[in-house]
Amino acid sequence: MGDSVTNPAAGYRIVSPELTVKAMRDNGYKNTAFALAELIDNSIDAEANLVEVFACEERPKPGQSHVRPRIETIAVLDDGKGMDGDTLRRALKFGDGRGGNSKRIGRFGMGLPNSSMSQCRKVEVWSWTNGAGNALYTYLWLDEIENGLDEVPEPVHQRVPDQWQQLSDGLGESGTLVVWSDLDRVLWYGAAATLRNTEELIGRVYRHYLKPPEEGTDHRSVDIRLVPVRDGDVIDGERFVSPNDPLYLTHPTCTPAPFADKPMFMPSDIGDEDNPGVVRLPITHNGQTHDVIVRASIARPEARQPNVSGHPWPANASPNTDAGTHPWGKHAARNIGVSLVRQGRELSLDTSWAIGYDPIERWWGVEVDFPRELDAAFGVTNNKQTATHFAELAHFDWKAEAEPGETFKALKDRLAERGDPRLPLIDLAFYLQEKLLPTMRRQIRQQRVGARKNNKRHEDEAAKKANDAINRRRDDGRLGQTDKLDQETEPEQKRQQQVDTLTNRHHIDKETAEALVDEDLAKDIRVRWISNFEDSPAFFSIDLMAGMLQVIFNSNHPLHRELMTVLEDVPDNADADALRERLSRAADTFKLLIFSWARMEDEIPGERQRAKIAEARQDWGRYARHFLDDGDDDE
Known part of the structure; x- marks a missing residue:
């Protein structure tokens, strides 16, 4: 009552700021790695060449020797273009998109505040366009929001703290630093564990950016450095993220030996001689047609068999043990599913398309690459972790949905009349379910011969x-x-x-x-x-x-x-x-x-x-x- 008397307009807000932020905190990031990916998106959109991720822990206090070191701070620093004051302030607003640039990975302009508040109670941002000593600084702190703060604090000049300048290997003339503190929702304890749990996912999400740009694409190349820190010093475990290709066609990657430096899979029997394993499928949405690129691969014989001439298994890998039990087979098991890629960045690895109990599922890979203009058709969520319409079609059975005697075309016509949101992707789902995946599964089973x-x-x-x-x-x-x-x-x-x-x-x-x-x-x-x-x-x-x-x-x-x-x-x-x-x-x-x-x-x-x-x-x-x-x- 008191707030509405002193400020009548505030008493009629549809949602109060503190409830809005609480809802955003529960927005559904699967874990810290997915939240960090939002910050890396921003760095790539800012044309960064280097992104550094710091996980910082402190030693236990005297008398707490039995307590494991716990991560206290996470920071992401890049050498991108940086932001001016207005852009920086808007970057911390929930839902303030920054223009319609079709090359941006970002979608709703919610990545920075949304991902940050999903993991911590305080996020601080420094950004500069003319040296780290001339940085602009602002922040969001949940304590202040809960006490009534409803505007992003106006940025002030504040140099990047020495701690981060000393830890960085590539501090640029321009760039941005995001620091998370008061980490109340990070599940991992130590710095090394946090980065270890992050590396494989980050490597898969940004695999197309972690290698030289592909001809005919707008994708840039970026290095991502993971740095564990204890008491202000870098500790063992620092490394650059290697690509994690679920199609296992590129190299070098993070795949275990003997496939770190050579492909473990080969293109499947789709496409043509110039583009093996690749097909383009047109998808029409709102009267506009765009190509969706499907890439597919299956395991090479030597990935599953120890006796392929010229491709022996490592000496410590028993030839009498199934390939799925070896490190490269376990790695493939963590990459089961259809990789859904938007603007060169993986949204999700959708396991709904795989038969979970069948071990041959680990030996194929499919990537579906679509442009951001098809976001609505695929049902891309605001945190870019999944595409709901695409996921729903994993178990689409057109014969079960068809009326007696109804053909596939007649069913699509009926769905069109109903305005069914799945309609634009029906042909894609049919291709994956009825043609591509069954063919690859048959080929993989034949390898056992x-x-x-x-x-x-x-x-x-x-x-x-x-x-x-x-x-x-x-x-x-x-x-x-x-x-x-x-x-x-x-x-x-x-x-x-x-x-x-x-x-x-x-x-x-x-x-x-x-x-x-x-x-x-x-x-x-x-x-x-x-x-x-x-x-x-x-x-x-x-x-x-x-x-x-x-x-x-x-x-x-x-x-x-x-x-x-x-x-x-x-x-x-x-x-x-x-x-x-x-x-x-x-x-x-x-x-x-x-x-x-x-x-x-x-x-x-x-x-x-x-x-x-x-x-x-x-x-x-x-x-x-x-x-x-x-x-x-x-x-």
């Missing part, structure tokens, strides 16, 4: 038994088509035919195919088992090649999921109960397989055709006995 890791002994044993059975039959004069072709084909022609079949028909990469064929030829193996996605109701098919009987188990058939996956993809830590459950499930699946054959015979209408099927069943039984026995029994 040549891996022969945990189940190598079982594969060799089955191949040996089958090989022995075929040799016995051939010695008895029972020649198959593969034997006849073998007699008519030169060795190099035979090798090339097998490699071509694996690469062209079954989409296995060339290096893996060649290694697989060479190993089988060296051991005189005449049977091969692979899994492949096939658009067929058959659960397996065969390739008859010179000297090679190749069986392809259809990974698109339910039998693969219910039998092969259950028996082969067994976790290393599976307990006895889990193993018993898997065996029981496999046994049930085998019974259902036999029942399905029996019902097929039952439904055949003609006696003659039914008799032929019964003969085929008996022949198969005889062949099975010959393959399963050790050769002692005759037919």
Whole structure:
């Protein structure tokens, strides 16, 4: 009541300043690293060449030796253009955008105050255009706002404190320093831990700025220095941020050895010869059309297999252990998802597009790069941490949303009439869900064909038994088509035919195919088992090649999921109960397989055709006995 009497206008504000700031503090930054990214955005927009992030801690006071050092201050200093007094003052206002420059990363003009107050109670800013000794200074302090302050204090001349000038490696003639103190919402304790938790995210968010600018883009190059400080001195752990590329196509990066200095992934089979792994999709919003660039990659064979020629794993990496358990595999697991990039800066790594329980998800990468003109279409939030419309479409099932008999085009027309905000991105979502991701997942599964890791002994044993059975039959004069072709084909022609079949028909990469064929030829193996996605109701098919009987188990058939996956993809830590459950499930699946054959015979209408099927069943039984026995029994 008293405030409204002394200042009637103040009594009718829709929201009081202190409540506004409290709401902004709860705006939803995921952690300190995301809040720091807002400050780095401002530095890049100010054309900085160097951004320095300081995390400062103090030693425990005497008698507190058991207390861990806790971070007291965080500061971000750049050598950008700096700000004049008016711009500096407006920079600390919530929601005061600074013009419509389409090259800026910032969006709502809320980054500096919003991110700062999400982590601390006091933020101070120095900015200068003519030497750090001539800096302008202002601040926001939550204590004063709660006591009624409703204007950003007018900037005053104040030189940059000596502490920061001494810590800086590149203090420029112009620049800006932002200091956070009274850190009541920073969860990390020590300076080194704070920067360690920050580095990987910052490296991914600004990966396009941490390398030389790409041709045809407006992206600049910037260095980001992370500096842990204790009692005013730099301590161990100072470093420059390396790019963290979730597509693993660039180098050098922060990826662990042996992939820090070479790509771990390769472009996927999209795009053309000039732009492998890249497609442009037009998106129309509010009558304007803009290109969205989709980049995609999948793991190189050597990332998952220890025996690729010329690409050995490190000596300390066990070849008998799954690649996902090694440092580079764990790194890839932290980069699962579709990387959504706006103006060259990552908004989020959207894990909604990945199948969380499937370990192959770590072995592909997708980047969707869009311009700021499509912010509304993507649903970009004001803290630039996600795009809501894009995230919602990760599980979009157009068939489920369509009315009976409605086509995909008719559904889009109906959504257009309704003004559905998802409409501009429907084609993009369809492309990712129905075309790109399924294709890459099939290719990644095919890489396991040549891996022969945990189940190598079982594969060799089955191949040996089958090989022995075929040799016995051939010695008895029972020649198959593969034997006849073998007699008519030169060795190099035979090798090339097998490699071509694996690469062209079954989409296995060339290096893996060649290694697989060479190993089988060296051991005189005449049977091969692979899994492949096939658009067929058959659960397996065969390739008859010179000297090679190749069986392809259809990974698109339910039998693969219910039998092969259950028996082969067994976790290393599976307990006895889990193993018993898997065996029981496999046994049930085998019974259902036999029942399905029996019902097929039952439904055949003609006696003659039914008799032929019964003969085929008996022949198969005889062949099975010959393959399963050790050769002692005759037919």
